[in-house]
Amino acid sequence: MKIERIDLHLVELPLVTPFETSVVREIRHPSILVNLHAGGLSGWGECPCEYGPWFTHETLETVWYILKDYLIPAVLGKEFREIPDFLAFYHSVRGHPIARAGLENALWDLVAQRSGLSLARLLGGVRSRIPVGVSVGIEPTLPAQLARIEAYLADGYRRVKLKIKPGWDLQVIQAVRQRWPDLLLQVDANSAYTLEDIPVLRQLDQYNLLLIEQPFGPEDMLDHARLQRQVRTPICLDESITSYDHARWALELGACRVINIKVPRVGGLTAARKIHDLCLAQGIPVWGGGMLETNIGRALNLAAAAQAGYTLPGDISASARYFSEDIATPDFVLHEDSTITVPDGVGLGVKVNQKRVKKVCSRTETFTI
Numbered sequence: 001m002k003i004e005r006i007d008l009h010l011v012e013l014p015l016v017t018p019f020e021t022s023v024v025r026e027i028r029h030p031s032i033l034v035n036l037h038a039g040g041l042s043g044w045g046e047c048p049c050e051y052g053p054w055f056t057h058e059t060l061e062t063v064w065y066i067l068k069d070y071l072i073p074a075v076l077g078k079e080f081r082e083i084p085d086f087l088a089f090y091h092s093v094r095g096h097p098i099a100r101a102g103l104e105n106a107l108w109d110l111v112a113q114r115s116g117l118s119l120a121r122l123l124g125g126v127r128s129r130i131p132v133g134v135s136v137g138i139e140p141t142l143p144a145q146l147a148r149i150e151a152y153l154a155d156g157y158r159r160v161k162l163k164i165k166p167g168w169d170l171q172v173i174q175a176v177r178q179r180w181p182d183l184l185l186q187v188d189a190n191s192a193y194t195l196e197d198i199p200v201l202r203q204l205d206q207y208n209l210l211l212i213e214q215p216f217g218p219e220d221m222l223d224h225a226r227l228q229r230q231v232r233t234p235i236c237l238d239e240s241i242t243s244y245d246h247a248r249w250a251l252e253l254g255a256c257r258v259i260n261i262k263v264p265r266v267g268g269l270t271a272a273r274k275i276h277d278l279c280l281a282q283g284i285p286v287w288g289g290g291m292l293e294t295n296i297g298r299a300l301n302l303a304a305a306a307q308a309g310y311t312l313p314g315d316i317s318a319s320a321r322y323f324s325e326d327i328a329t330p331d332f333v334l335h336e337d338s339t340i341t342v343p344d345g346v347g348l349g350v351k352v353n354q355k356r357v358k359k360v361c362s363r364t365e366t367f368t369i
C-alpha cells in the first residue's frame with residue numbers, strides 16, 4: 001500500500017452548552033481531521049484537540065505543526081504492508097500522541113475498509129452495544145448542577161461523571177447522592193488536587209463512587225499510588241496514561257485500579273489495544289473516555305470499546321450531547337438502556353459530509369506525492 005494523498009481539515013464546532021472542567025470553560029471545540037488516500041480508498045482519523053495546553057501539552061497548533069512538518073512527510077508516498085510498518089516511518093517522533101493518533105487511526109479505517117470489515121470486527125470486538133454514561137461539566141450553582149444532571153437522566157443516561165475541583169466536591173457529591181442514592185456515579189478532578197487534599201479525597205469513600213478519576217497531576221504517579229493506598233474507592237488514571245509504558249508503570253506502582261483509555265491520548269489504536277490487553281490480563285477494568293470528538297472519533301471510540309476488557313460504562317455520549325450538527329453521519333443515539341450501538345458498516349461505519357466539513361472548516365491543506 002502507498003499513501004498517495006493526505007488532507008488536513010481544522011474544524012471548529014460550537015458546543016450545545018458550554019463545558020467546564022477544573023481547568024477550562026469551552027464554548028466551541030476544535031478538531032483536526034486527517035484524511036488518508038491510498039489505493040482508491042479514503043480513511044478518516046481525528047485529532048480532538050484544544051486551543052490551549054489544558055488537557056495535555058498538545059494544542060491544535062502543535063498538532064497541525066507536527067502532522068505537517070514531521071508525520072506526513074515521513075509517510076507520504078512510502079510503500080508498506082501492515083500498520084506496524086507504517087508506524088515505523090515516524091518512530092523517531094517523540095511525544096505528540098494526539099497528532100500521531102489522528103494519522104494512525106485514519107489508517108485503521110482504511111485497513112478495515114480494505115479488509116471489508118467494520119473496525120470493531122477488525123479489532124476483535126465482542127459487543128454490539130456499549131453501555132455509556134455522561135460527563136457533566138461544572139455549573140455555576142448547585143441547583144443548576146442538579147438540574148443539568150436531571151436533564152441527562154431524563155435523556156436516558158444511567159451513569160454520571162461529575163467534574164470536581166477543590167471547593168466544588170463534597171457538598172456537590174453529597175447533594176447528588178442524596179437525590180439519587182442508587183445512581184452509578186463517578187468523579188473526575190482533571191488534576192485539580194495535591195497530596196495535601198488527601199483528607200478531603202478520603203471522605204469520598206462514603207459516597208459509593210465507581211471511581212475517582214485523575215485527582216493529581218499527570219506526572220504524579222507516585223502520589224496517586226500513595227492516595228490509592230489510603231482510599232477504598234478505585235483511583236482511575238486518565239491524563240497520566242499517555243503510552244503503553246505509562247499504563248504498565250501505573251499498574252506496577254499501584255497508582256490506580258482502573259484505566260480510562262482515550263485512544264488519542266495514548267497515540268492511537270495500536271497503543272490503546274496494548275493497554276487494553278495488559279489490563280484484561282491483570283483483571284483491571286477499563287472504559288473508553290471521550291475528548292469531545294465528532295462522529296469520526298466517536299465511531300472509533302465505540303469500535304475500541306467493543307473489546308472484551310471495556311467493562312465499565314464509557315464517556316461516549318450520543319452525538320447530540322456536544323454538537324447540534326456533526327460533520328459525519330449517521331448520528332449516534334442513546335438507547336433506552338443507556339447504550340449506543342457500535343457501527344457495523346465497513347471501516348468506521350460513518351460517512352463524512354464534505355459540505356458540512358467545508359462549512360465549519362477554518363483551515364485546510366492537501367499534501368500529495
Ligand code: MG
Binds near residue numbers: 213289
Ligand atoms: Mg478525565
